[in-house]
Amino acid sequence: MNRAVTRLLAIGLLALAVLVLALWLGAAIGETAIPMDVVAKTAANRLWGAGYDLDRIDEGIVWNYRLSRAVVAACCGAALALSGVVLQSLLRNVLADPYVLGISAGASTGAVGVVILGLGAGVLSLPAGAFLGALTAFGFVALLAMRSGRGTGAVILAGVAGSQLFNALTSFIVTKAANAEQARGIMFWLLGNLSGVRWPDVWLALPVTAVGLLVCLWHARALDAFTFGTESAASLGISVRRAYVVLVGVAAMMTAVMVSIVGSIGFVGLVIPHAARMVVGVRHGRLLPASALIGAVFMIIADILSRIIIPGQVLPIGVITALVGAPAFALILSQRKATA
Amino acid sequence: MSLSAHDLSWSAGGVSILHGVSLEVRPGELLGIIGPNGSGKTSLMSLLAGIRRPQGGQVLLSGQSLHGLARREVARRIALVEQQAETAERITARQAVELGRTPHLGAFTPWSNQDDAIVDLALEEVAMTALAGRLWHTLSGGERQRLHIARALAQQPEILLLDEPTNHLDIGHQIGLLHLVHRQNLTVVAALHDLNHAAMFCDRIALMQAGRIEAIGPPSEVLTAARIQSVFGVAAEIVRDGAGGCFIRYRHPDLPAPRAGWIAAAS
Numbered sequence: 001m002n003r004a005v006t007r008l009l010a011i012g013l014l015a016l017a018v019l020v021l022a023l024w025l026g027a028a029i030g031e032t033a034i035p036m037d038v039v040a041k042t043a044a045n046r047l048w049g050a051g052y053d054l055d056r057i058d059e060g061i062v063w064n065y066r067l068s069r070a071v072v073a074a075c076c077g078a079a080l081a082l083s084g085v086v087l088q089s090l091l092r093n094v095l096a097d098p099y100v101l102g103i104s105a106g107a108s109t110g111a112v113g114v115v116i117l118g119l120g121a122g123v124l125s126l127p128a129g130a131f132l133g134a135l136t137a138f139g140f141v142a143l144l145a146m147r148s149g150r151g152t153g154a155v156i157l158a159g160v161a162g163s164q165l166f167n168a169l170t171s172f173i174v175t176k177a178a179n180a181e182q183a184r185g186i187m188f189w190l191l192g193n194l195s196g197v198r199w200p201d202v203w204l205a206l207p208v209t210a211v212g213l214l215v216c217l218w219h220a221r222a223l224d225a226f227t228f229g230t231e232s233a234a235s236l237g238i239s240v241r242r243a244y245v246v247l248v249g250v251a252a253m254m255t256a257v258m259v260s261i262v263g264s265i266g267f268v269g270l271v272i273p274h275a276a277r278m279v280v281g282v283r284h285g286r287l288l289p290a291s292a293l294i295g296a297v298f299m300i301i302a303d304i305l306s307r308i309i310i311p312g313q314v315l316p317i318g319v320i321t322a323l324v325g326a327p328a329f330a331l332i333l334s335q336r337k338a339t340a
Numbered sequence: 341m342s343l344s345a346h347d348l349s350w351s352a353g354g355v356s357i358l359h360g361v362s363l364e365v366r367p368g369e370l371l372g373i374i375g376p377n378g379s380g381k382t383s384l385m386s387l388l389a390g391i392r393r394p395q396g397g398q399v400l401l402s403g404q405s406l407h408g409l410a411r412r413e414v415a416r417r418i419a420l421v422e423q424q425a426e427t428a429e430r431i432t433a434r435q436a437v438e439l440g441r442t443p444h445l446g447a448f449t450p451w452s453n454q455d456d457a458i459v460d461l462a463l464e465e466v467a468m469t470a471l472a473g474r475l476w477h478t479l480s481g482g483e484r485q486r487l488h489i490a491r492a493l494a495q496q497p498e499i500l501l502l503d504e505p506t507n508h509l510d511i512g513h514q515i516g517l518l519h520l521v522h523r524q525n526l527t528v529v530a531a532l533h534d535l536n537h538a539a540m541f542c543d544r545i546a547l548m549q550a551g552r553i554e555a556i557g558p559p560s561e562v563l564t565a566a567r568i569q570s571v572f573g574v575a576a577e578i579v580r581d582g583a584g585g586c587f588i589r590y591r592h593p594d595l596p597a598p599r600a601g602w603i604a605a606a607s
Contacts, residue, residue: 004450094428218447225442228425234391235422236495237415237443282429 015293019074022300026070027062029304031312034058034066043067064198070300072197073317075205076262077272077299078292079254082209082216084269085276085291086251089223089284090244093152094332097269098134098255101155102162104264106137107256108190109166109173116177116186127204130256137166138252192265192318194303201261212254213292219247220284227282265318267325268295274332342367342402343388343418343499343527349396350383357383358551360397365499365529370522372538372559373531375548376572381531382423384548385503388529389420415443419492420501424508426484427476434472436487437462440494462490466520482513489520502530506537535588539563547571560586 027039042062044050084097098104110133113119114126144158170190174183216223222243225233234240258265276291302320309315343365350358358380365371365388373381386392388399390406399406406414419440427436440462441455463469466486471479479487485505492500502521506514514534518541521528532538538545539559546556549571555562563586568576575591 092428221442221445221447225439227427227429227431227436227439228422229427231386231391231420231422232425234411235389235415235418235420236439237410237412239411277430282431283435 015289019293019296022297023067023070023074026073026300026304027066030061030066030307032061034062038062039067068199068202069194069197069303071202072205072261073194073299073303074296075202075209076258076265077268077295077297077302079205079209079212079258079295080265080268080299081272081276081291081295082212082288083251083255085273085284085288086216086223086247087269088273089226090247091155092226092229093155094274095152095156095270095329096159097267097273098251099264099266099269100163101159102137102141102166103134103252103255104259104266105163105166105170106140107131107134107252107259108264109133109170110136110256111260112170112173112186116173116182127257127260130260131253133166134252134256134259135249137162138248140165188316189263191316192263192321193314193316194262194306195314197261204257205261208254208257209292212250213288215246215250216288217285219243220288223247223284223288263316263318265321267321267329268299271325271328271332272298274328342400343529344400345384345388345397346400347397348384348387348394348399350380350387350392350394352383356551358387358394361548361551361553362397363546363553363556365527366544367527368525369543370528370530370541372542372545373529373548374533374535374538374545375554379548380551381548382503385420385501385529385531389418389501390414391420412443415495415497417497418499418501419495419497421485421488421492421503421505423503425488429476431476432472433468433474433476433479433483433487434459434463436476437468437472437490437494440491443495458496459494462493465493465524466490482509482517485509485513485517486520489517493524497526499527499529500524502528504531504533506532506534535563535568539586539588558584560584563588 024036024039027042028034028036038054038058039062041050041052041054042059045052045054045059046063080098083103087096087098087101088094107130111126111130113133114129119129141155141158141162144161145155148154148158174186178186222233222238225236225238230240233243255269272295273287273291276287276294279294280286280290299317299321302317302324306315306317306320309320345361345363348358348361349356361380361384363371373384375381383392387394390399390401390409390411393407401409401414401417437459438455441451441458445451445455460469463472466489468483468486468490471483476484489502489505500521505521506517509517514537518530518537521530522541530542532542542559544557545559545562547554547562547567554571555567560580563578565576565578568574568588575593575595577589577591578586579589580586
């Protein structure tokens, strides 16, 4: 028992160290490289008023732009990876993730509906609109998949239909109602973009990710019980409907909040859970935290790459994740065929 | 611990599948459910397990309605082995059996040595200890089915429900698996296809046809040539042994029907 606790603590500390290192790099690397020690001193100044004498501009870049951006990137990666694990396990579908199932597209439509059309008359915030859009899209896709036979293929095809429909709706709203400047901004945001991220975004992204992780961990054993399908889960004592509502709700919430902050980013939710399974196996007690960590680190690195790969230009982060994710997706597809 | 069904009805997709099914499972018995394809065996099993809610009637567990009880509470007392439950996950044989502990563990209850011991025992019962580390997709159909039984045993239920547990197994594994289940000190309800297996292992048999229970009782009483002819549409002779057992010999459809005296001589 004591050894298990020590081990858990050691692994937790190691994970934290990896995460801190990634954030550190994320704040140091960029168009103007800032030395690692300056980053550390900035953090010390801001977190507990250490009083180091630093260049005001460097300190400002590190704290106001890069660190907040890196934290949101980490949250986004973790949240999307967790959503992917949950959807893959609940639907027993290796190709499920919020992007493939149209949840991200629905969230975009909801967000655009609030921003451009003013839906919700000011009561509905941007993330809430995205959440409603995400749930609507999932409902649509689930209904369509159920009517077309519930198989792995049916779910994915329904997801394609859902994504297309909601992306078309988004384009329609933007083209019809937005002015040219709004439209340009939204199109850039739609591809996934961390440029505008500041600390207020952190105070939304961080709690949502933390709550999402806790709820998922709370249901880790329930997710394990879905290994042999819903009926098997029910016979193992899982209240299937409740598990579905809570877990799909949490996945939709995490996806919607991330979409409302950084736009819709593909392939993270799909690929990261598979990578994590290769490292820690299929048990959700390990798979969930591992996916969250790998997702967070992956996203910070993707963000760094998006800033330095073309000098003087920022690439949408969705481009980087797709460049890595699409080949991985192809690999998963072909492996699935080999084992089936 | 008693399980009983009272006037159950169930329909799916507008098609009525069970009509007014009542039966009582006696503690410690092995009750076989037999009947043609589509007679409602699988539906009855899932209603008895409480994973579906009947549209009419109710299932009582020790006098309490199954749907008044928490799912987890039910899963500690009743384990269900479905037909051919499969997974694409890279799960090991042992991990599949460990799932049986789910109803006994809270969200953050740590896995204990006792859980390990229960899983070890369940693996031993089905003779899968040596293959415990193997990945699911490398195992044969018979091995997978034995693991499903082991998972159900790890649930430590009082009642075990099996839905056609011997499908797709060779005869050696079929008999072995039924013998294994029979040895357990459990109340067992098993939907079976093979009438001779039902006759060999069951204390009682319920014969289903078109969503109703046609007959229920000891195998030698339920299995008659006339019933097998009317329910399955197959001519058969029932051969009885001195100890109250019986077995069924099917007749080739091309052969003329046996004379009455011939059956009398055989029985």
